[in-house]
Amino acid sequence: xxxxxxxxxxxxxxxxxxxxxxxxxxxxxxxxxxxxxxxxxxxxxxxxxxxxxxxxxxxxxxxxxxxxxxxxxxxxxxxxxxxxxxxxxxxxxxxxxxxxxxxxxxxxxxxxxxxxxxxxxxxxxxxxxxxxxxxxxxxxxxxxxxxxxxxxxxxxxxxxxxxxxxxxxxxxxxxxxxxxxxxxxxxxxxxxxxxxxxxxxxxxxxxxxxxxxxxxxxxxxxxxxxxxxxxxxxxxxxxxxxxxxxxxxxxxxxxxxxxxxxxxxxxxxxxxxxxxxxxxxxxxxxxxxxxxxxxxxxxxxxxxxxxxxxxxxxxxxxxxxxxxxxxxxxxxxxxxxxxxxxxxxxxxxxxxxxxxxxxxxxxxxxxxxxxxxxxxxxxxxxxxxxxxxxxxxxxxxxxxxxxxxxxxxxxxxxxxxxxxxxxxxxxxxxxxxxxxxxxxxxxxxxxxxxxxxxxxxxxxxxxxxxxxxxxxxxxxxxxxxxxxxxxxxxxxxxxxxxxxxxxxxxxxxxxxxxxxxxxxxxxxxxxxxxxxxxxxxxxx
Numbered sequence: 001x002x003x004x005x006x007x008x009x010x011x012x013x014x015x016x017x018x019x020x021x022x023x024x025x026x027x028x029x030x031x032x033x034x035x036x037x038x039x040x041x042x043x044x045x046x047x048x049x050x051x052x053x054x055x056x057x058x059x060x061x062x063x064x065x066x067x068x069x070x071x072x073x074x075x076x077x078x079x080x081x082x083x084x085x086x087x088x089x090x091x092x093x094x095x096x097x098x099x100x101x102x103x104x105x106x107x108x109x110x111x112x113x114x115x116x117x118x119x120x121x122x123x124x125x126x127x128x129x130x131x132x133x134x135x136x137x138x139x140x141x142x143x144x145x146x147x148x149x150x151x152x153x154x155x156x157x158x159x160x161x162x163x164x165x166x167x168x169x170x171x172x173x174x175x176x177x178x179x180x181x182x183x184x185x186x187x188x189x190x191x192x193x194x195x196x197x198x199x200x201x202x203x204x205x206x207x208x209x210x211x212x213x214x215x216x217x218x219x220x221x222x223x224x225x226x227x228x229x230x231x232x233x234x235x236x237x238x239x240x241x242x243x244x245x246x247x248x249x250x251x252x253x254x255x256x257x258x259x260x261x262x263x264x265x266x267x268x269x270x271x272x273x274x275x276x277x278x279x280x281x282x283x284x285x286x287x288x289x290x291x292x293x294x295x296x297x298x299x300x301x302x303x304x305x306x307x308x309x310x311x312x313x314x315x316x317x318x319x320x321x322x323x324x325x326x327x328x329x330x331x332x333x334x335x336x337x338x339x340x341x342x343x344x345x346x347x348x349x350x351x352x353x354x355x356x357x358x359x360x361x362x363x364x365x366x367x368x369x370x371x372x373x374x375x376x377x378x379x380x381x382x383x384x385x386x387x388x389x390x391x392x393x394x395x396x397x398x399x400x401x402x403x404x405x406x407x408x409x410x411x412x413x414x415x416x417x418x419x420x421x422x423x424x425x426x427x428x429x430x431x432x433x434x435x436x437x438x439x440x441x442x443x444x445x446x447x448x449x450x451x452x453x454x455x456x457x458x459x460x461x462x463x464x465x466x467x468x469x470x471x472x473x474x475x476x477x478x479x480x481x482x483x484x485x486x487x488x489x490x491x492x493x494x495x496x497x498x499x500x501x502x503x504x505x506x507x508x509x510x511x512x513x514x515x516x517x518x519x520x521x522x523x524x525x526x527x528x529x530x531x532x533x534x535x536x537x538x539x540x
Contacts, residue, residue, distance in 0.1 A: 009173060009175060009200075011174050011203070012081075012086065013086035015203065015206060015239050015243050016082045019046070025041055025042075025043070026219070026245050027248070028045055029247070029248070030076075031074070031254055032252060033074075034143075034146050038074075042242055047168075049083045050083075051162040052080070052083035052161065053083040054165040054169060055161035056084065056087055058165075059114070059137065059161070061084075061087065061089050061113065061114065063174075064088065064179065066092045066111060067091060067092060067112065068110070068114065069116045070116070070117040070125065070230070071117065071118040071121070071141055072250075072251075073228055073250040073251055077116075077141070085180040085199065090179045090180060090182050092181070093230040095522045095523065097522035098192070100131075102192055104131045105191050106192055107131075108131075109400065110182060110184075110194065112136060113137065114136065114138075117140060119148050120253060122148060122152075125138060129151075138156065139157070140155055142159070143157065174199055180197055180199045180202055181196075182195070182197070183195050186521050186523050190404070193401055194398055194399030196399040201392060202236075203239070204393055205240075205393045206236055206240040207240075208363055208365075209236050209240040210244050211362075213322060215298055216271030217244040220247075221270040222267060222270050223241055223247065223271045223272070224260075224272040225273050226251060226260065233331070234273075235300075235302065249267045264295070265293040265295075268295035269295055271297070271299065273302070274300075274301070275304060276305070277520070279301060280463070283314070284485075292317055292318070297320060299320075299321055300324055302323075302324040303523060303524055305356075305358075307456035308352055308453060308457060309456055309457040310456070311352065311356060322336055322337060322338050325358035325429065331393040333362055334358075335358045335360055335365075337358060337359025337428075339354055354428065358421075358430060359429065360428055365390075366391055367387065367389050367423060368387075368389075369383070369386060369387055369422070369423055370386050370388060371386075379425060381430070382422060384420050384421060384432050386416060386419075387421040389414065390415060397409075418434055418435050418436065419435065420432050420433045420435050432447045433447045433450075437467075437468075441474045441478070442475065446478055451478060451480065451503065451507070458495060459485070460490035461485065462486070463482075464518075465528055467479055467481065468532070470536065471510075477509075479513065480512045480513070481514075482513070482514050483517060483518045495512055496508055496512065
């Protein structure tokens with residue numbers, strides 16, 4: 001027997017319509033490339049999104065067309081998120097930090113019809129002009145008075161696209177499984193791979209996020225997404241924040257510690273979301289000023305593992321740290337580590353141990369760990385295995401890439417994340433390493449992540465990475481590469497002594513190399529691929 005309830009498609013446009021009706025005064029504050037700060041509300045933004053939708057239709061954009069964006073976090077980029085998907089097209093966000101080769105591949109693989117670009121990134125497009133899809137229309141995200149000179153032909157001005165259009169739009173009813181967004185991985189091995197989000201997965205992800213991370217996602221709170229709109233939909237905040245009525249504060253291109261502190265302080269940001277490298281920069285600025293930005297009570301850390309020292313630095317100052325984990329292929333949220341009320345009064349040491357884990361799964365995401373043969377392993381917190389996930393917000397395959405898709409799904413349709421992890425009896429996930437980053441020495445496994453977390457607790461270390469280097473006797477040995485903090489000179493012996501107090505002697509790196517700066521991937525993680533190439537001949 002089937003239930004007798006209406007079935008209405010889950011459409012992204014309904015999120016901004018809801019926000020305009022129920023949270024009309026919720027703000028969107030943006031640092032603009034024009035140099036000023038722009039303020040608007042969800043109600044006003046809904047009208048501009050309608051204008052943009054009309055403009056896109058008049059430019060010939062049809063359902064299923066891929067529309068690319070190359071832009072910072074700001075209100076115009078936010079408008080594109082809703083107008084593109086609202087008319088049934090696909091919003092394809094592109095990371096400007098990608099190499100020219102990767103970016104060219106992505107543009108052509110997606111077959112983009114139109115590109116919306118911030119003035120900052122226009123030179124990138126000019127340099128790639130002969131490699132872009134034929135007939136690609138380019139729109140610069142600014143007003144007529146600030147249109148830059150360009151060698152590109154037929155470039156349009158964003159505000160001209162909206163000018164004179166109706167502020168009301170009759171949003172079409174779109175099948176909820178239709179594509180809405182497209183985001184490519186950074187392609188550390190092989191070509192980048194595309195994850196194609198649907199209306200249904202995006203709306204469900206917004207709902208899951210509001211339920212799973214409720215502290216910041218409340219009407220009246222002010223949230224700053226440092227995580228970029230060009231990477232995994234800024235962790236879904238452009239959808240979950242309007243749904244909850246929380247205001248969005250967009251930083252534009254100012255992602256250094258000073259710029260973030262000033263913006264957070266002046267806008268009284270309650271919660272900020274970003275990767276660990278961003279928070280280390282902010283902590284340095286907090287230390288220089290001797291105080292927190294006014295209003296800051298919460299941060300969400302993801303993208304790579306948060307170290308204990310980072311968590312302690314914020315929490316001892318009264319800022320709650322939510323350590324989260326996810327992937328581009330998961331929309332991205334998979335777990336979060338706000339502790340449940342039952343663990344509110346646990347000892348500090350246990351609290352830090354819990355907080356350093358990736359936390360527990362969000363509703364709608366299932367997890368399992370398996371051995372090399374694919375057999376399920378116990379959730380005892382001790383047995384590591386390959387982490388697999390499935391759920392309504394997890395990809396079912398890579399866009400137009402059956403070969404890559406075939407490599408990451410098991411016989412039961414679970415997605416293999418590439419992580420090695422444990423899960424304890426309370427459901428807390430702890431990622432011990434990426435499978436490709438584990439170091440096999442003399443037949444025994446060494447976790448690079450464990451070593452990095454210990455080294456990051458040293459006051460003189462700004463960032464570090466542990467990689468495997470070839471060894472004729474042991475097959476592989478760990479090498480520690482350290483980026484010191486400014487005006488600090490950590491010593492090799494001190495770092496090895498620190499590690500020696502936590503791990504077995506055979507797990508200690510054979511050498512420590514100091515560098516001015518570690519290479520980063522396009523998504524703000526340390527590029528171990530580049531480090532392995534650079535230090536493959538290191539013998540200690």
